[in-house]
Amino acid sequence: MNLKGKTILITGGGSGIGLEAAKQFLAIGAKVIITGRNQSKLDDAVKSYPTLIAIQSDAGNEEDASALFYKIRELGGIDILYNNAGVGVPPINLGIANDAHLKGAAYEMEVNYFGVIHLNNLFMEMLKSREESAIINTTSILSMVPSLIEATYSASKSALAFYTTSLREHLRIIGANVKVFELLPPLVDTDMVADRTDKKISKEQLVKGLINGLQQDEYTIRVGDSKLIYFLSRYLPKFSFRLINPAKTNLLLKP
Numbered sequence: 456m457n458l459k460g461k462t463i464l465i466t467g468g469g470s471g472i473g474l475e476a477a478k479q480f481l482a483i484g485a486k487v488i489i490t491g492r493n494q495s496k497l498d499d500a501v502k503s504y505p506t507l508i509a510i511q512s513d514a515g516n517e518e519d520a521s522a523l524f525y526k527i528r529e530l531g532g533i534d535i536l537y538n539n540a541g542v543g544v545p546p547i548n549l550g551i552a553n554d555a556h557l558k559g560a561a562y563e564m565e566v567n568y569f570g571v572i573h574l575n576n577l578f579m580e581m582l583k584s585r586e587e588s589a590i591i592n593t594t595s596i597l598s599m600v601p602s603l604i605e606a607t608y609s610a611s612k613s614a615l616a617f618y619t620t621s622l623r624e625h626l627r628i629i630g631a632n633v634k635v636f637e638l639l640p641p642l643v644d645t646d647m648v649a650d651r652t653d654k655k656i657s658k659e660q661l662v663k664g665l666i667n668g669l670q671q672d673e674y675t676i677r678v679g680d681s682k683l684i685y686f687l688s689r690y691l692p693k694f695s696f697r698l699i700n701p702a703k704t705n706l707l708l709k710p
C-alpha cells in the first residue's frame with residue numbers, strides 16, 4: 456500500500472517502537488497521530504517531531520477509546536490504525552498459581568487483546584469509507600512459540616494473532632477495502648525489554664521491516680528472528696521451543 460499522504464494513528468506512540476514508527480512514517484510523507492497514557496512522554500515526542508499530533512488515551516480503557524474516536528473524527532479521520540500499544544507484566548516475580556499472576560494476565564488481555572478489538576470496532580466504518588485503508592496489529596515472535604517466563608503475555612499475543620487472521624478473512628469475504636496486517640517483532644531494543652540481555656534488533660530495523668511489508672502488501676510481517684522461528688515452529692517445534700526457552704531461563708522459574 457501507499458503510505459505517502461495517509462493519516463496514521465499509532466497507539467502507544469510516545470516511546471519505543473511506536474515513536475520510531477512515527478518518525479519513519481513522517482519521513483515518508485504521512486500524517487501521524489500518537490497516543491499514550493503519560494502526557495509528559497507525549498509532550499517530549501511532539502517537541503522532537505513538531506508535526507506529530509498527540510492525544511492522551513489509554514488503549515485498554517473503553518471510555519478513552521471512544522473519546523479518542525470522536526477527537527480523531529473531528530480532526531478528519533484516519534486511513535491506518537496501527538495498534539502498537541502493548542504491555543507485559545513481569546511474571547517471574549508473580550509465580551504461576553496466585554492472584555497476582557491472574558491479575559497480570561487479565562491486564563495483558565485488556566490492553567493487548569480486548570483493547571485492540573475495541574479500537575478496531577470503533578474505527579471500522581471510518582476505515583471502510585477510505586479509498587485505501589489498513590489495520591496493523593502488533594503480535595510477537597511469542598505468538599508462535601510461548602516463552603515460559605512470559606506465559607500469559609505470549610497467550611495474549613497468540614489470541615491477537617488468531618483474531619487478526621480471522622478479521623482479515625472476514626473483511627475479505629464481505630468485500631471491505633481494509634487491509635489487515637500483522638507485525639511479529641522479535642526481541643527489540645526498547646524499555647519493555649530493558650532488563651533482557653539476549654540478542655535484540657534495533658527499533659529502526661524493525662520499523663524498516665514494517666514499512667517494507669506495508670508497501671509490498673505483505674500481510675504477515677515477520678522481521679529478524681521471527682522469520683526463523685516461524686519455519687522452525689512448523690517443522691521442528693521442540694527445537695524452536697528450546698530456542699525461545701533455553702535451559703538457563705528455566706532456572707528463573709524455580710523457587
Ligand SMILES: NC(=O)c1ccc[n+]([C@@H]2O[C@H](COP(=O)([O-])OP(=O)(O)OC[C@H]3O[C@@H](n4cnc5c(N)ncnc54)[C@H](OP(=O)(O)O)[C@@H]3O)[C@@H](O)[C@H]2O)c1
Binds near residue numbers: 513540642
Ligand atoms: N520490544 C520487544 O522486544 C517487543 C517484541 C515483540 C512485540 N512487542 C510489542 O511491540 C509493541 C511496542 O512495544 P515496545 O517495545 O515499543 O514497548 P515500550 O517500550 O514499553 O513502549 C510502549 C509504549 O506504549 C505506551 N503504552 C503502554 N500501554 C499503553 C496503553 N494501555 N495505552 C496507550 N499507550 C500505552 C507506553 O507509554 P505510556 O506508558 O505513556 O502509556 C509506551 O510509549 C507492544 O505491543 C509489544 O508487546 C515488543
